[in-house]
Amino acid sequence: PLRGQTVTLRPVPDEGREVRGVAVTDGDGDPVEVIDNGDGTWSFVQPKGAVTIEVTFGCDGSGLCPGRRFPDVDVDAWYHDAVDWALENGVMTGYADGTLGPDGALSRAQLATVLWRLAGEPEAKNEASFADCDPGAFYAEAVAWADEAGIVCGYGDGTNFGPEDPVTREQLSTILWRAAGEPEGTGDLSAFPDGGEATDYAVPALEWAVGEGVLSGFGDGSLAPTGALSRAQMAAVLYRRALAAAE
Numbered sequence: 001p002l003r004g005q006t007v008t009l010r011p012v013p014d015e016g017r018e019v020r021g022v023a024v025t026d027g028d029g030d031p032v033e034v035i036d037n038g039d040g041t042w043s044f045v046q047p048k049g050a051v052t053i054e055v056t057f058g059c060d061g062s063g064l065c066p067g068r069r070f071p072d073v074d075v076d077a078w079y080h081d082a083v084d085w086a087l088e089n090g091v092m093t094g095y096a097d098g099t100l101g102p103d104g105a106l107s108r109a110q111l112a113t114v115l116w117r118l119a120g121e122p123e124a125k126n127e128a129s130f131a132d133c134d135p136g137a138f139y140a141e142a143v144a145w146a147d148e149a150g151i152v153c154g155y156g157d158g159t160n161f162g163p164e165d166p167v168t169r170e171q172l173s174t175i176l177w178r179a180a181g182e183p184e185g186t187g188d189l190s191a192f193p194d195g196g197e198a199t200d201y202a203v204p205a206l207e208w209a210v211g212e213g214v215l216s217g218f219g220d221g222s223l224a225p226t227g228a229l230s231r232a233q234m235a236a237v238l239y240r241r242a243l244a245a246a247e
């Protein structure tokens with residue numbers, strides 16, 4: 001097409017997928033305005049020179065959708081893509097009653113198990129050193145591995161882990177920060193009205209998590225560092241991490 005001509009595209013997704021967006025950049029890497037025509041086509045005005053077109057696809061929530069087999073997963077919810085990724089990669093599994101519990105609180109044992117799965121389920125050399133961890137529980141190997149790797153720590157004097165306790169946002173940030181090698185953070189917690197509510201031990205981890213985009217604020221601008229984390233929120237955090245690592 002010549003410069004100034006209108007170009008119209010009709011991307012065709014695979015079965016079970018839908019078009020989420022179309023991005024066009026010119027030869028200098030600058031974005032070109034793209035219009036969604038609402039009928040499955042997208043248009044832009046051809047700039048000078050060649051362009052690069054990128055189409056983003058996503059699950060359409062049909063019968064092929066990984067999350068659709070769970071009655072409590074809303075395929076129109078904000079977490080849809082993250083939960084699909086978590087299911088496809090074995091990060092999340094359902095409960096015995098057939099539900100997934102996306103809005104339920106994530107326990108510390110569940111988080112250790114998720115990170116253990118992502119690491120390839122490495123074998124721990126010893127049982128977990130925590131007195132309140134059942135060596136026969138589903139999480140035993142995962143907590144033992146996370147303990148040996150220095151990713152998780154116990155409460156108080158370190159003798160108890162609290163496997164059934166809900167994970168807070170600052171705890172998740174701290175565990176991921178340790179797994180990343182405890183890098184220096186660049187995030188500014190004072191940018192959040194409740195940033196000062198973070199527990200002292202978690203401040204370096206939260207500064208890293210905010211700076212890296214691992215953790216973001218809510219619609220009201222709050223960070224809720226001590227708030228409980230849902231299973232869907234955990235999936236979203238790890239999904240964003242996976243996308244960033246793939247870039």
